[in-house]
Amino acid sequence: MAAEYRVGDILEVSCPFTPTRVTALTDDRVFVEWPWWTADPDTTGDPWNGEVALAADPGAPGRHGELFRIRPTPADLTPESECRIGIPPTVVRVLEVQHYDPPRQTGRLPRPRREITCLPVERTPDSPETATFDPDDGIPRKLELRFRPYAFLEPGDQLADAEARTWRFESAWDWHPLDGRPGDTPTWPLMLLTRHGSGDDDAAAVDVVEATSIGSHEDELAQWATLAGVEDTAPPEDSAPPAHPAANLAAPEDLDELDDVDTTPEPTEPEDIYVPDDLTAPQDLDPSDYMD
Secondary structure, eight states: OOOOOOTTOEEEEEEEEEEEEEEEEOSSEEEEEOSSOEEOTTOSSOOOOSEEEEESSTTOTTOOOOSOEEESOGGGOOTTOEEEEEEEEEEEEEEEEEEOSSOOOOSEESOOSEEEEEEESSOOTTSOSOEEEOTTSSOOOEEEEEEOTTTTOOTTOEEEOTTSOEEEEEETTEEEESSSOOOSSOOSSOEEEEBTTBSOOHHHHHHHHHHTSSSOHHHHHHHHHHHHTOSOOSOOGGGSOOOOGGGGSOOOSOGGGGGGOOOOOOOOOOOOOOOOTTOOOGGGOOGGGGOO
16 A cells, blocks of 8 residues: 655655666756656657656756756766666655646656655755655655654544644644634644544544643644754745646736725634543543553
């Protein structure tokens, strides 16, 4: 079963250096015969020629680059030179995970069903800004999960916090209060109410109670920020999905037109949730209560 990845995951990515051949060079690109993938005979676009262009200087400011590196260095290569391409161990944080159904056409096989956009934690002059890859494309990458904030939760989990408030978890930065009261994040410890619509997962309930018995939401994100190489625990701007093309449309010339618009939010009803009749604040729970 394919591993699942989330926004915020800290991964170590690597790939063995593999022999190949240079086919052409430009001032900023090295074209190589790609050791992996095959041409897609059913593509509706241009056929793939079996080559991939890698950045000659992936660390150039203001440019997107690759995690792949070329050995020897591009300065020592000429067309027809033998070389090796691979990924030295690189720690990255996941900015976005996109899924495609049907799989996206690229002119190559396999067609991507999902793609990960990531950013190296240590951005040095030799590091790319961002990289996007298909983790299921047959390239022998090794992806090791270093840290995941709230790894003991799954998207969609419903929980109660230490103040007997109820929440739905989507990600470390995306909590939804289910009781209609204002608030951004829960107060630890937490108690799992439902997972996948069921309140019967006793093992998961024990894991949540134990994982949140000490510490806080702020501590969890502070640990992530340290490993992610950022100074703020807020979701970084570069983790947001690309803006919709409509965002580039010009604003109305006369903004006074908007003065009559009613921006008062519609009242919302609390979402239906499963709450046990004997709901107790999580700090009073004993994990052994869930065990036979």
